[in-house]
Amino acid sequence: MSNPIAELIELLTQENISTTAINQAISSMPPDDVALALESIPVAQRRFVWDSIKQTNRLDILVEMRGESRLLLLKELNEFEIAELFSDVDAEDLLEIADSLPDPMIDIALQKMDAKQRDYYRQGVTYEEDEVGRWVDHELLVAAQSIRVSEAMRLFRRTTASYSNTMYLVNRTGRWVGCVHLKTLLNAQPHEHVSELMEEDFPFLEAQTDVIKAADLLEKSEVSALPVLDENHLLVGRFHAGHALEARRLEQEAVQMSNTGLDEDSDLFSPVRRSATSRGLWLGINLLTAFMASAFIGLFEATLEQVVALAVLMPIVASMGGIAGSQTLTLIVRGLALGQITRANLVSLLKKELQVGGLNGIVWSLSIGAVVSWWFQSPLLGLVIALAIVINILMAALSGVIIPVVLDKLKIDPALSGSVILTTVTDIAGYIAFLGLGTLLLL
Amino acid sequence: MSNPIAELIELLTQENISTTAINQAISSMPPDDVALALESIPVAQRRFVWDSIKQTNRLDILVEMRGESRLLLLKELNEFEIAELFSDVDAEDLLEIADSLPDPMIDIALQKMDAKQRDYYRQGVTYEEDEVGRWVDHELLVAAQSIRVSEAMRLFRRTTASYSNTMYLVNRTGRWVGCVHLKTLLNAQPHEHVSELMEEDFPFLEAQTDVIKAADLLEKSEVSALPVLDENHLLVGRFHAGHALEARRLEQEAVQMSNTGLDEDSDLFSPVRRSATSRGLWLGINLLTAFMASAFIGLFEATLEQVVALAVLMPIVASMGGIAGSQTLTLIVRGLALGQITRANLVSLLKKELQVGGLNGIVWSLSIGAVVSWWFQSPLLGLVIALAIVINILMAALSGVIIPVVLDKLKIDPALSGSVILTTVTDIAGYIAFLGLGTLLLL
Missing domain, CATH: 3.10.580.10 (CBS-domain)
Structure with missing residues (x-):
């Protein structure tokens, strides 16, 4: 492979690799590449590689590592090793890693610093991680x-x-x-x-x-x-x-x-239980929304018993709404981020999205209706799915505009939570429209 | 509102706004902000605003506009206006907008340029839009x-x-x-x-x-x-x-x-038919995958007729697999982008993802199984859904690792197409596992 990080990973995962070979390979690489490679090998092997790295290079590599990977590594080190590691840390580096250090470690590092760096650090931590005051350097003239x-x-x-x-x-x-x-x-x-x-x-x-x-x-x-x-x-x-x-x-x-409920600090080889816990929360939220959708399907059990084709086709209605709604949502989220959405143009935007939705809804529902009529030999079933798709795509356009705007007003980032709420709405609307129309027209 | 772009949008969408008022508002704003505001008003109103902008400011604003918005505006202008607009365009600006200009317009602009700029332009266009040769400036010493x-x-x-x-x-x-x-x-x-x-x-x-x-x-x-x-x-x-x-x-x-099949050049107020066409393609791809999933559900029609509760619950199994798979996929896509995934660590990664999936699968399937046993008063149905969820989450972990790696080998960007393929797999696997187990254990 021509990629130097990949080559280093291959080397580090070999058995019986010598300290000299590791050091030789690392010596010519920038610290961020070494950090990436270190994060790419299973956690159990990292300590050995770490011990092979020269003391003078360790801090730079540690700073470049992701939060979780860094913490996993620091947990393995004893107090003496940590004190040695922080023997010449500066304020900027310490600020970058502070969030993944327990307080006693930060205290050790602060003791090693000179007064000026300590002041810089203390000023820096007064700002949040996403505030530029935390991102400054002090090499200014x-x-x-x-x-x-x-x-x-x-x-x-x-x-x-x-x-x-x-x-x-x-x-x-x-x-x-x-x-x-x-x-x-x-x-x-x-x-x-x-x-x-x-x-x-x-x-x-x-x-x-x-x-x-x-x-x-x-x-x-x-x-x-x-x-x-x-x-x-x-x-x-x-x-x-x-x-x-x-x-x-x-x-x-x-x-x-x-977008998938992961933390950007996640380690590629995060320990299983840790990974499962952090991802499990997102699965749980999703489970709740899935149960909600199921509860609405449950309302139509009697209909489903009689027309089982509705059960076969209902995911199509839900998913078409979900996709169309995500398109509108993405456009509006971008507009909100750029400051393009105001009271002045919201109504025109909603109108335009409903028109786009209407047009696409009609075009696709005609095709779907035709396919379904032929598949199940039932023009009436074709009509039911066609109508349901038009309704759900219009509902998706409406939700795609309104949900992010409302979230934004409530100071909730629509880029983060908009999508989950939207697909819950389009799932439920899709099931109700399709199964409801089925009950009215097919029973 | 305190946002200057929003204020400008409010102003521009007012009826009977005068040319002077527009020019006054625009004069103090940087061209990119004016471009954003112009893109935020319905297409029909843009021509009037454009005509109010001073000739000397127009080109800078045009360069800052998105591809589609720019094209919509240029279509409105006649040849004389375009020639005037390009009277002092430089190579860098022309390269930035060339993709949204028809060839005759580029020729007009090239004629207006001096020989040096024309050479820069001709060198620039030999590179693709995402190659750095297209992004250079020439003000170097x-x-x-x-x-x-x-x-x-x-x-x-x-x-x-x-x-x-x-x-x-x-x-x-x-x-x-x-x-x-x-x-x-x-x-x-x-x-x-x-x-x-x-x-x-x-x-x-x-x-x-x-x-x-x-x-x-x-x-x-x-x-x-x-x-x-x-x-x-x-x-x-x-x-x-x-x-x-x-x-x-x-x-x-x-x-x-x-991620939702949109083009980054899309205009907020793109004409309805244009919007519908560009988004329709993505809806169509999704429709095919949805029909595929339905076809698999269709195999179990006989089972669904007898146990309608399976129809009520099947979206839960599909969606849990989709979410778990997207988490693995996202982690692997990031790893591929950073060059962290190699033959050397692929097996360890797969093992770890299967362990995380297994653990989360067991935890959540126990809860789901319990809820379903109680909801439908059927412990056997609870067992069926619990088993199906474990199977589908493991399938999701497997697909989440393998799909992006295979796409990457085939030189297809896994960040773009990985998600559609993955959810198709987890949908189908979920339906087969759940309805298949239902057929075996409940009939």
């Missing part, structure tokens, strides 16, 4: 707005940080007042004051801004890092393109996973 | 590797491009040989040759690299832009953090939309 260009250039020459081509200027009380571009300084005279070259309208982020919103703002601003300020306009740090890219990557993963 | 620091600094002072803190160096044949950081130049003497300061191992991208992979590489490299090279190591352009953030944002949208 800060200077008093009173300095001259020559002094500013001296600072620029010395910095070793990535994404650094702006200097953050503060006033006497330490409040951020604006930024100056390196390029501006290059075109200025050494004795000029930077305050005269400063961009006062340079964009900034409030520390409590959602990190995905912050990534949007960074993208729009076309700079590689933005200052992050607290409510007093004091600098919390900066949010750079690398972190913004990471935030979007993790967000996409989280959305994908949460 | 290029110089011969033979120049001195003083000359390089002069070039740096003059550039107005964002994300510019590296210079791209080429040899006599025009091939890229490496980069030099602005910071390195700042710390060098004016008479030094840049070739001695150059980083030869500066990371670069091949133009045919997938743009999402390119964004990963940019994130890892911790620089704000990477050079993009063709197969001869000639510079195609550069890929910067702004484009990488955009690529990830659009990718996430596309994945979300495609």
Whole structure:
């Protein structure tokens, strides 16, 4: 295989692999790739690999691991090993892993830190995981707005940080007042004051801004890092393109996973009982909705006994509604996320979705009706399923618009829970329409 | 409402709104926000708003619009208006909108361009939409590797491009040989040759690299832009953090939309017939799978006639399998995307998923069995559903691992088609297990 992670996994899962061979393979790989490979081998084998990794590389790899995988590994280590591991952790790394560390471990790590890093950490933890204040780094160039260009250039020459081509200027009380571009300084005279070259309208982020919103703002601003300020306009740090890219990557993963009730921190080899528990909750919610649907089918037991073909066909009606409704729901959820849905266009949207649903409902119900008439040699049964499909697809369009809008008003994320509610509605509506019409027309 | 886009939508949907009022509202907003608002009003009203927008702002707004919305608008314009619109389009903008333009319109735009931009365009279109060669910009600083620091600094002072803190160096044949950081130049003497300061191992991208992979590489490299090279190591352009953030944002949208068979270019107010056609295909695919499932239920008509409770309960068995299978599928799809799944760990993974499935299957089937025994006063029916659920959840775990791996081997994206195939399998397996056991044990 040409993929280096796959090659490392193959190597690590071999029996009797030597410490030297592991170290050699790992030495040339970036820590995030090693972390991925470590997460790809069964939990029981990880400890041996971990012990083979050089002490100096361990922390970087640990930081790159997923929450659950990290916790599984840390549980295996004793207090001495953990203290050694955290001997030179910085605030940024500790913030990234804090959520999967028990408090005593965090205390050990904090004791090892210098005062400045400890302050950064304490400031960082005051923000939520999805607030940009938690995502900052502190390698920013800060200077008093009173300095001259020559002094500013001296600072620029010395910095070793990535994404650094702006200097953050503060006033006497330490409040951020604006930024100056390196390029501006290059075109200025050494004795000029930077305050005269400063961009006062340079964009900034409030520390409590959602990190995905912050990534949007960074993208729009076309700079590689933005200052992050607290409510007093004091600098919390900066949010750079690398972190913004990471935030979007993790967000996409989280959305994908949460669609099936999974946690994005899940380990590929999470212990069986742990996995079963976390997934079981979602199965339970689904079970409740399935029982609800069954209860409605139960109302029509007498009909089903007489026309068993209804039982054969009822999943078709439910599933067509579910698919059509999910399409509308997805479109509306995207519109809500982009701020496109307002009172002003909601009615037009609903009308349009009902029209689309109506058209598709008619087209497909004619085909389904024809197939069913022929299959069961009963034009009346064909009519029943055709009508039920039209009704359910219209119901799906209506629910697909209304459910996410209502959830949004209730401050519940429609991307997470919209789909479960919608399919429950379309299942039940489908069964009632189909079995109800069957009772009326076929008995 | 505090959201500026929502406010603009409210304004634009008012009756008798004046051109002046529209222009005033739009003037302070970035083009992407105006584009979003324009996409949020019914198609019939857009032409009037468009005509109110100043000629100089129109192209920027058009570029920011979604493919379908853009096409709907362009269809309304006459040839003269289109020629005017494209009077100063550049290669980058034209590449972004080319897919929604008919060829004659592209020809008009190409005629308006200068020779350099036309070359950029022609090079860009040789790459696919998802290849990074199509995503480059050309505002890069290029110089011969033979120049001195003083000359390089002069070039740096003059550039107005964002994300510019590296210079791209080429040899006599025009091939890229490496980069030099602005910071390195700042710390060098004016008479030094840049070739001695150059980083030869500066990371670069091949133009045919997938743009999402390119964004990963940019994130890892911790620089704000990477050079993009063709197969001869000639510079195609550069890929910067702004484009990488955009690529990830659009990718996430596309994945979300495609889960329900929608195109990410879809307009919120797409014309009814157009919408119905594009969504109808997905409904049709789903209909086929639903008919397949019904055909299997049909095999058990005789059983259903005698034990109608089976008809009432069968959706529960199918849906529990679907949910459990989707959880496994999602985990495996993520693992495949990250390169974590190899021959070496596939068997361990399958074993673990079967164990999780088995455990959850037993726990939930006991509860379901108990509820059903009580509901229908039939312990035997409870036993039938409990067994069927265990079987279907195990089947789901097996399919959840095997389906994406096989699709991946066949070069079919498992994130797109895995879910439809999986739920078809779990539906059919669920019906067969439940109705089959019912036939054996209850008749």
